[in-house]
Amino acid sequence: MKGCEIVVDALLREKVEVVFGYPGGSVMDIFDALYEAPIRFILTRHEQAAAHAADGYARASGRAGVCIATSGPGATNLVTGIATAAMDSIPLVALTGQVSTPMIGNDAFQEADIVGITRPITKHNYLVNRVEDLPRILKEAFVIATTGRPGPVLIDLPKDILRAETSVPYPSTVKLRGYKPTYEGHPQQIKRAASEISKAKRPVMYVGGGAIISGADKEVAALAVKGGIPVTTTLMGLGAFPETHALSLGMLGMHGTVYANYAIAEADLIIAIGARFDDRVTGRLSTFAPQARIIHVDIDPTSVHKNVKVDVPIVGDVKQVLRELVKLVKQCDDAAWIAKIEEWKRKHPLSYSRKGGGLKPQFVIEKLRELTGGDAIIATDVGQHQMWAGQYCKVVKPRTFLTSGGLGTMGYGFPAGLGAQAAFPKRLVVVISGDGSFQMNIQELSTAVNCDLPVKVLILNNHYLGMVRQWQQLFYRKRYSATCLARNMMCPAICNGTAGKCPPYIPDFVKVAEAYGAAGMRVKTEGEVVPALRDAFKTRKPVVVDFEVAHEENVFPMVPAGASVTEMIEGVELV
């Protein structure tokens, strides 16, 4: 077989159903081999979107996402998508073309050292030097991407390798002496954890994306219920424990609930599960959970002791470890602790004011949640709308909330939603976006329409790069530098939104949607929200709904960067 045929054969053997990508000179042989292969190919309009779509496919389905790009600019355009996947531990196999081996290093046309460029943002990567190595490398790539702590793997494929012949067969197993992920937790450590839990008076489970990757939602619930332990999740962990459950504290951290952050501050035991003590979660480290002993379950040893000192580390697969741990934990119910949390919940619920400034973005998300009942797959972009989505979506199932947590990539949501829709053609996929983020991959409307991926894009349009504007308002004396998206050359040099006579907002998202052959709607008042959403969900094609929302609404509660999690700014409107 030729190299390019080995690639397609490997995709078939790995049961890849969908591939996202963009062709170009050095990958033409792969595309030729794909032409009649029983694999759905989705042509995005930008390579970055191909990587995000493969990522969204992987997050929604739990299987490796595959994307293809050509050498040079095609490959470098994948970089943001690969880094996004790496930060959130998403299994991705990225195939890039490369100039022929004799030309490598000569600054040939469309040559880039993509293996060098992506070394720090992949779990592993390869440049294929000999066609004989290709079957083994392809197999290794799928194994490495999907096992242990998953992550992106890139294979760089020189054009002459893709055209060369070999009879080396596709291996069924891999031999990697330097790669042995630990799945089983140490029994002694699990015993220690169980005894810590039985001694604790004020325990909290802090659950991250690792629980979703591991498929451990049932085990998380079992531990919470048996031990009577309240559960807070990170942004990445949304869906690992139903937010409608009485023990749920919702999201913690910078924009988490007051009661989740209070619970962490008062806890005497934190059970961290597939989470990595990110700075957006912990706030100032020295004041994070000051009274608590810490149990940390994670498959990646480098996550343990990285940011906080852990009392009981357990390296292993979350699902396997929790299954053993649940057996050892005694039935328990700390009435005093639960009562305290209930009181915090009553005193400090998530809230916003429906008055002032127009339609409130939180209201839109609440209505979306009511209409879909938590059944839709939600993909978000990055910024204020992402945090409101995290707060108000009340996620109940794993793999239904797709968001760029680690890297915080604007432009992620729409292509990720397309990937999720490709994985589940019959399910409702809703993208919650902002007017800034959506414009970063707006060209994918073509992909959505042409490939019949009828995602519903809800733009919470406040005419601003809202999260940056919020920080400017709170920490930069309301100096709105470069955050107003309506601003043009006619505006006064200094403007903090009060000058009036603002220029019309461009683009007109309704017309843009229509120009691409999608449906466009505009919503300005509360009364229009539910009918518009109903309409959008009934429409058999992609829909963009432009919600004109309050321009200067802020995300609260908020823990300022570097502050202690108990130093929250609550829902007060600051001037």
Place this chain on the structure above:
Amino acid sequence: MIYFQDGYREMKHTISVLVENKFGVLARIAGLFSGRGYNIDSLSVAETIDPTVSRMTIVAHGDDRVIEQITKQLNKLVDVIKVQEYAEGDSLERELVLAKVHTGAQTRSEVMQIVSIFRGKIVDVGHEFVTVELTGTEDKVEAMLGLLKPFGIREVVRTGTIAIARK
């Protein structure tokens, strides 16, 4: 041991890493250190008796948490087969140094004496300099270089430390 002005000290650690003998592995390791802000004091690489495996000896400094992270991050690389961290006394450590020392007719014998105290060798002699070869621990090398410094050292080339476990 590295001492800072405020009394804070960081231990030097010798880390011995077995890696796949493939191109790009050195870049992965070097990139890991630079990308995560760890300091390398020295690094030496060569093939082992198994031609598919290379050994890297890395000397780095940092507090315990940093060194723990370095070892774990190294282990996480797919091309890394084994990581051993040697505590002081666990390993034999050697470094090779070549130094060109300025000498005239008057000072040559004095330089030769110093070198012989350290069981070094003079491997080249010229009118204005001698080239000295010495193997030893880093401390020994530093001590000899310190004594030779007043004569004027034109050039020093050091291999960096290599280490082998005692047991």
